[in-house]
Amino acid sequence: MPPQPTHDLIRIAKDYLAAIERGAPFEELARFLTPDCVQEEFPNRLVPNGARRTLEDLKAAAGRGAKAVEDQRYEVLHALTQDNHVALEIQWSARLLLPFGSSVPGDVMKARFAFFLVFREDRIERQHNYDCFDPF
16 A cells, blocks of 8 residues: 555644544544554653553543643644654643643643654554643
8 A cells, every 4th residue: 555645644744633623522532553552751840751552442432631721722733654654743721620730620731741652554553742831
């Protein structure tokens, strides 16, 4: 199979983020991911030891996230591609539903994310996150 045009992979990545923003059910999000996908989140203020998640782990994390935040926004600042790889720099924000640190429900949490995605047949096979949260 010939390689996917890079603009299509960026569109798929942006469609994935848009689905997360609108709170799509996990079954819809899973259509963007391979069944054997792995997401690796490198250490940050929320996950100090980092995390490695399979599809089932991502489903559980999505459920927890839906109880903690709303109105998520993913503004793609930069997008680069090479072969089947997409790198995104993202400005993220979400309104808290639960208290967190010195923040209270209703406060907006912000972060800058770097997502590195590896695609296989139009679906995300690997996702590496580098999340840099604003002070909270």
